[in-house]
Amino acid sequence: MSSNSLHATPGWLALLPAAVLAVLFLVPFGIMVGVSFAHRAPGGFFEPGFDLTSYARVFTPFVGRVIVTSVTLSAAAATICVALAFPFVVFLTQLGRAAQTVILVFLLAVLSLSEVIIGFSISTLLSQTAGIGNLLVWLGVIDAPQAYTPSLFALLVGLCYLGFPYTVLVLYPPVARIDPELPEAARVMGASPVRIFFTVLLPMLRKPLIGALILVFVFTLGAFLLPQVLGRPVHWTLSVHITDQAIFQSNMPFAAAMAVILLLVSLAMIGVTLLLGGRERGAR
Amino acid sequence: MSRGVKAFYLALIMAMMAAPLLVVAGVSLNASQSLRFPPPEMSVRWYGALFGESDWLAAMRNSLIIASVSGLIAVSVALPIALHLWSRGNWLGRVLYTLGVAPFMLPPVITALGFLAFWISADMYGQMPATIISHGIFLVTLPLVTISLGLQGIDRELVEAARTMGATRGRVMLTVILPLILPYLISGYAFAFVLSLNEYIIAYMVAGFTVETLPIKIFNSLRYGYTPIMAVISVMFVVAAVVIFAVIGRFGDLPRLLGAERARGD
The missing domain is CATH 1.20.5 (Single alpha-helices involved in coiled-coils or other helix-helix interfaces)
Structure with missing residues (x-):
């Protein structure tokens, strides 16, 4: 390592992506924060200035209710996702590689699906003419098929569907890296599978599980089409209202102020995860 | 159990x-x-009917152009960052890596609104290049993560050997490093491509009224009632995603790509 020409790339090459990310990622964020203090321009988007009106509007009961709705929905979805995904991932990592790959391919495909398609599919599944109502009638549980959407239930199903593959992928690395000899040792010592689950796996994975809970929470907080397709207007989340204000109410400053609040909440939550060290992937 | x-x-x-x-x-x-x-x-008539509907075909064309070009942008931004971080491991590399994965950790509506404000200021609101560039930046995360993983698997002595034998930096890059990380480069591109194809909110905010992509078209038609065409498009999306990820899984090491380090030694 005597000369720096041993490096794979010349040092200046990093300046190119640095410039690209600065101009196209940091600058847009800066402009957005600036816009949140701008004046609302009727008919246009915004006029530069320093105005706290938009932030004053953020702290009203209406926005407060929206925030409570968003947080409650995402917290519920994240809890359900992690509770279902944890045993799923544990069992998944015990399968052979081929079977693991098949399941991961399917979950990646679902994860990549547009929220529009997920919303459409779930509303079809819960609809009157094509839905599980038909199945329940056939089983003799109910007399006539009915629609289960739009409703809070449908929205929660949608959010869990959206969040589940993500949860699996977040939990997969820490669970797959557990030394298989540890639960094996406990088994040899006579511990029952349920006991191993609660006394070996759960304590070892406490931090990754809390990390997953938070990441899935932030992930579902971003859902913005499902509340419109599967929920009623009272279930509209902060993401929906931000878009609504920016595009349909032409109130960019208010949208930006709400986005700044959402950004702060998300950053705080992600910061907690990083402190927990639950997500050790990345720059190592 | x-x-x-x-x-x-x-x-x-x-x-x-x-x-x-x-x-x-x-x-x-x-x-x-x-x-x-x-x-x-x-x-199966609706599968045929799709190809007679010019507005659905236009949306499909838009989506394919945006996804293929923005995937290239994402890879070209991610590759130098990953290489810099791998060969030097300094603060600049770490800062760029964090910046590159940041858009993916945050609720996308925030990034979308940032891009909207940016393109209004740049006077490119509503144009397809704005959508393409926004997607390219938003999706840097995926090739960045896959290429970094690929680089971690390279034995540094290989590179050093090539250098001592007198290979230039460019030659080492072309004959040693790039061939070794090619599968990760391709899977990074494929991840970015599929996600761009499905991305809604950024495309909608940046140019939703002028450049209609497939997800935007589906959502717009959802408001006017259901048609089997929407189901046909959804099926095509699912099939496309499964095929692309299955190819990655067939030719690449999917468990390792997704972070199961132990799977490598097994």
Whole structure:
């Protein structure tokens, strides 16, 4: 390592992506924060200035209710996702590689699906003419098929569907890296599978599980089409209202102020995860 | 827990995840213009009808152009960052890596609004290049993560050997490093491509009224009622995603790509 020409790339090459990310990622964020203090321009988007009106509007009961709705929905979805995904991932990592790959391919495909398609599919599944109502009638549980959407239930199903593959992928690395000899040792010592689950796996994975809970929470907080397709207007989340204000109410400053609040909440939550060290992937 | 219980649990969850997609595949086969499951009469006519609908084809063209070009942008931004971080491991590399993965950790509506404000200021609001560049930046995360993983697997002595034998930096790059990380480069591109194809909110905010992509077109038609064409498009999206990820899984090491380090030694 005597000369720096041993490096794979010349040092200046990093300046190119640095410039690209600065101009196209940091600058847009800066402009957005600036816009949140701008004046609302009727008919246009915004006029530069320093105005706290938009932030004053953020702290009203209406926005407060929206925030409570968003947080409650995402917290519920994240809890359900992690509770279902944890045993799923544990069992998944015990399968052979081929079977693991098949399941991961399917979950990646679902994860990549547009929220529009997920919303459409779930509303079809819960609809009157094509839905599980038909199945329940056939089983003799109910007399006539009915629609289960739009409703809070449908929205929660949608959010869990959206969040589940993500949860699996977040939990997969820490669970797959557990030394298989540890639960094996406990088994040899006579511990029952349920006991191993609660006394070996759960304590070892406490931090990754809390990390997953938070990441899935932030992930579902971003859902913005499902509340419109599967929920009623009272279930509209902060993401929906931000878009609504920016595009349909032409109130960019208010949208930006709400986005700044959402950004702060998300950053705080992600910061907690990083402190927990639950997500050790990345720059190592 | 016996093997049976575990297999049952895995199968049950997978069935629940597959159910909405199966129902959509079923309704896409309706002979009449209605969404019924099971379909009273089966027909594949809507798959053919799609190719007669010029507005759906235009949306498909937009989506494919945006996804293929923005994937290239994402890879070209990610590659130098990953190489810099791998060969030097300094603060600049770490800062760039964090910046590169940041858009993916945050609710996308925030990034979308940032891009909207940016393109209004740059006077490019509503133009396709704005959508392409926004997607390219938003999706840097995926090739960045896959290429970094690929680089971690390279034995540094290989590079050093090539250098001592007198190979220039460019030659080492072309004959040693790039061939070794090619599968990760391709899977990074494929991840970015699929996600761009499905991305809604950024495309919508930046140019939703002028450049209609497939997800935007689906959502716009959802408001006017259901048609089997929407089910056909959804089926095509699912099939495309499964095929692309299956190819990655077939030729690449998917468990390792997703972070299971132990899977490498097994």
